[in-house]
Amino acid sequence: MNIGEIARRSGVSRSTVSYALSGKRAVSEATRQRIQAVIDELGYRPNAAARALKEGRTRTLGLVVPPTRRRLTFMQLEFVASVMEAADRADLDLLLSPSRDDHDRSFERIVGGRRVDGLILMEIRLDDPRVTRLQGLRLPFVTIGRTARPQGTCWIDVDYATLIDRCVNHLADLGHRHIALINRSAELIASGYGPAHRAREGFADAVARRGVEGVEFCCADDAAAGETCVQEILRAHPEVTAITTINEAALPGIQRALEDAGLNIPARFSVAGVAARYWAEQFHPQLTAADVPAVDMGATAVDFLVERVTDPDAPPRQHLFVPPISLRNSTGPAPAPR
Amino acid sequence: MNIGEIARRSGVSRSTVSYALSGKRAVSEATRQRIQAVIDELGYRPNAAARALKEGRTRTLGLVVPPTRRRLTFMQLEFVASVMEAADRADLDLLLSPSRDDHDRSFERIVGGRRVDGLILMEIRLDDPRVTRLQGLRLPFVTIGRTARPQGTCWIDVDYATLIDRCVNHLADLGHRHIALINRSAELIASGYGPAHRAREGFADAVARRGVEGVEFCCADDAAAGETCVQEILRAHPEVTAITTINEAALPGIQRALEDAGLNIPARFSVAGVAARYWAEQFHPQLTAADVPAVDMGATAVDFLVERVTDPDAPPRQHLFVPPISLRNSTGPAPAPR
DNA sequence: TTGTAGGCGTTATCAT
DNA sequence: ATGATAACGCCTACAA
Numbered sequence: 001m002n003i004g005e006i007a008r009r010s011g012v013s014r015s016t017v018s019y020a021l022s023g024k025r026a027v028s029e030a031t032r033q034r035i036q037a038v039i040d041e042l043g044y045r046p047n048a049a050a051r052a053l054k055e056g057r058t059r060t061l062g063l064v065v066p067p068t069r070r071r072l073t074f075m076q077l078e079f080v081a082s083v084m085e086a087a088d089r090a091d092l093d094l095l096l097s098p099s100r101d102d103h104d105r106s107f108e109r110i111v112g113g114r115r116v117d118g119l120i121l122m123e124i125r126l127d128d129p130r131v132t133r134l135q136g137l138r139l140p141f142v143t144i145g146r147t148a149r150p151q152g153t154c155w156i157d158v159d160y161a162t163l164i165d166r167c168v169n170h171l172a173d174l175g176h177r178h179i180a181l182i183n184r185s186a187e188l189i190a191s192g193y194g195p196a197h198r199a200r201e202g203f204a205d206a207v208a209r210r211g212v213e214g215v216e217f218c219c220a221d222d223a224a225a226g227e228t229c230v231q232e233i234l235r236a237h238p239e240v241t242a243i244t245t246i247n248e249a250a251l252p253g254i255q256r257a258l259e260d261a262g263l264n265i266p267a268r269f270s271v272a273g274v275a276a277r278y279w280a281e282q283f284h285p286q287l288t289a290a291d292v293p294a295v296d297m298g299a300t301a302v303d304f305l306v307e308r309v310t311d312p313d314a315p316p317r318q319h320l321f322v323p324p325i326s327l328r329n330s331t332g333p334a335p336a337p338r
Numbered sequence: 339m340n341i342g343e344i345a346r347r348s349g350v351s352r353s354t355v356s357y358a359l360s361g362k363r364a365v366s367e368a369t370r371q372r373i374q375a376v377i378d379e380l381g382y383r384p385n386a387a388a389r390a391l392k393e394g395r396t397r398t399l400g401l402v403v404p405p406t407r408r409r410l411t412f413m414q415l416e417f418v419a420s421v422m423e424a425a426d427r428a429d430l431d432l433l434l435s436p437s438r439d440d441h442d443r444s445f446e447r448i449v450g451g452r453r454v455d456g457l458i459l460m461e462i463r464l465d466d467p468r469v470t471r472l473q474g475l476r477l478p479f480v481t482i483g484r485t486a487r488p489q490g491t492c493w494i495d496v497d498y499a500t501l502i503d504r505c506v507n508h509l510a511d512l513g514h515r516h517i518a519l520i521n522r523s524a525e526l527i528a529s530g531y532g533p534a535h536r537a538r539e540g541f542a543d544a545v546a547r548r549g550v551e552g553v554e555f556c557c558a559d560d561a562a563a564g565e566t567c568v569q570e571i572l573r574a575h576p577e578v579t580a581i582t583t584i585n586e587a588a589l590p591g592i593q594r595a596l597e598d599a600g601l602n603i604p605a606r607f608s609v610a611g612v613a614a615r616y617w618a619e620q621f622h623p624q625l626t627a628a629d630v631p632a633v634d635m636g637a638t639a640v641d642f643l644v645e646r647v648t649d650p651d652a653p654p655r656q657h658l659f660v661p662p663i664s665l666r667n668s669t670g671p672a673p674a675p676r
Numbered sequence: 677t678t679g680t681a682g683g684c685g686t687t688a689t690c691a692t
Numbered sequence: 693a694t695g696a697t698a699a700c701g702c703c704t705a706c707a708a
Contacts, residue, residue: 002701013679018703025704028677045450049390050701053684058387060433068419071616077415081406084436088444093453095398096432098422106426112383115431223620252620278409282561282590340685351695356687363688366693388685391700 062116075276082298126192140308154316161202167244168206175334182245226253242270266332285329400454413614420636464530478646492654499540505582506544513672520583564591580608604670623667
């Protein structure tokens with residue numbers, strides 16, 4: 001079914017059908033209704049490819065997600081879902097692209113083929129080839145996370161440095177003197193993953209400022225790694241009484257290792273982190289954590305992107321989310337030294 | 339950058355460029371190389387909209403996911419990720435559509451606008467309006483789950499009836515005489531959600547065949563509901579010593595409620611279910627469960643769909659996954675009656 | 677108030 | 693081995 005057929009059956013020209021639909025030119029009420037009746041009967045909708053070709057825009061947004069060989073974290077998944085819903089609300093379609101860098105096939109297809117009006121890039125690195133590529137093409141984009149030099153780009157991010165800082169302060173306030181940071185994987189850090197770097201910096205600063213001892217451990221994004229990591233911490237640093245972490249996926253393992261070591265939370269050991277709310281509440285006991293507002297972030301990312309698509313010359317917007325720490329039941333006063 | 343510009347700079351016609359790229363007509367090696375050099379220099383890729391318009395296909399697949407007001411389960415998320423990767427391997431783009439029925443805006447846009455060559459529909463109901471709609475349009479699709487009359491359609495599904503049957507048998511073999519099924523939510527069942535109905539049937543059959551007592555409970559898809567549900571079971575049916583479930587999202591709550599009731603797993607209480615492997619392993623102790631092969635399912639769905647797109651007249655393929663039950667640590671002999 | 681016609685970038689048919 | 697040209701379906705400037 002195409003616009004010509006609708007025109008024929010309504011006894012008008014194709015342009016009249018087009019204008020009746022778009023409202024960009026006056027169409028007599030009688031004609032409009034006649035056309036509408038035909039459209040309703042045949043269930044016509046404009047062909048998206050033809051329209052995209054003519055208009056030079058696709059009404060489609062792209063969401064670039066990290067390939068899932070390494071599983072997505074819960075907050076990443078929540079973010080994807082919320083982007084999907086936000087795009088839907090804006091009547092935009094969403095194209096998913098599993099790409100880590102600018103030569104990945106999916107990225108090539110979407111960007112090179114002009115498949116989208118704009119892109120949201122997840123898990124951005126401090127120095128990310130996709131960003132420079134998109135800048136060169138003048139294709140609007142929003143990054144989740146900042147590059148090392150984020151001034152001229154449009155981004156949203158979570159202020160991991162401040163959040164870990166707050167966790168350390170909270171733990172120090174409770175009397176903990178030996179605190180471990182469970183960061184994300186060594187590979188991720190080596191690849192220049194911002195949150196991990198900024199968590200490290202926030203931790204180092206806070207620890208220094210509060211005059212407590214801090215040790216940092218890298219940990220892969222899964223429960224088993226979390227378990228091993230905690231065992232390692234307990235072995236190498238038995239004086240540690242509190243853990244802070246941005247490694248959400250490791251949480252179940254952290255919990256299990258502490259349990260198996262007979263360290264009750266929060267009586268004998270405290271844990272405070274950064275996690276999706278849902279995940280924090282799965283922890284047992286529920287985790288005192290900065291709840292990453294994944295749903296807000298998705299909506300904001302889409303907002304920003306739509307603005308850049310609509311008005312490419314406006315200054316790029318940026319937003320740093322600093323969610324408050326929700327006090328739950330996983331932190332308590334440091335245990336008396338044995 | 340378009341094909342005309344490449345043609346001009348290579349000193350050939352547009353058709354030659356097109357043929358050099360597609361290989362559908364012989365092009366002299368010299369010309370081919372000259373064209374390729376220009377393409378490499380300018381980074382040309384064919385415009386997807388123009389190509390889709392001309393070819394009548396979009397090289398894009400659609401994945402219809404349930405809107406996330408109710409959060410996606412882990413196995414659904416794994417499935418989405420695996421579809422994404424499988425589509426990427428097939429050099430197809432993936433459009434995500436959050437739609438529950440055939441009038442949802444996103445579904446309308448994608449289907450009406452001919453945005454995709456085929457669709458994968460998640461969380462299909464026994465009587466699903468989207469299916470009839472797509473059949474009428476002759477748009478290829480694969481459903482995850484079967485409708486009530488699945489003969490002529492292409493689908494993949496998990497055999498929940500058999501899996502729950504096996505769980506019940508396993509528990510009965512261990513001496514359990516009073517077994518509860520924690521199903522999914524009452525609303526989902528009311529809406530005609532197949533897995534919940536088939537789990538119910540499988541449970542009723544197995545319980546009858548083994549001559550044990552079975553009680554069924556509905557439970558929303560979250561940990562809190564799981565916790566409440568177990569408390570309710572323990573209160574109303576204190577004789578129950580084992581639970582079987584397809585409600586993955588309720589697992590953390592099930593675990594917590596049993597723990598809080600002082601019922602050690604598996605010494606005092608057994609649990610066997612159907613879940614994503616990752617999730618089964620998060621359970622404590624690790625859950626004896628049929629591991630839903632979400633990754634295989636995603637790949638299979640894409641395979642089937644590509645086949646239907648390529649060859650619409652071939653008989654629609656179907657596959658019922660019956661993953662084996664992985665024995666882990668959450669089931670044991672029924673406790674001696676008190 | 678409505679119709680005609682051109683062009684968006686491709687692919688493919690027909691001609692050379 | 694290559695070129696000219698039509699057509700995919702839509703939108704919109706121009707004409708009436």
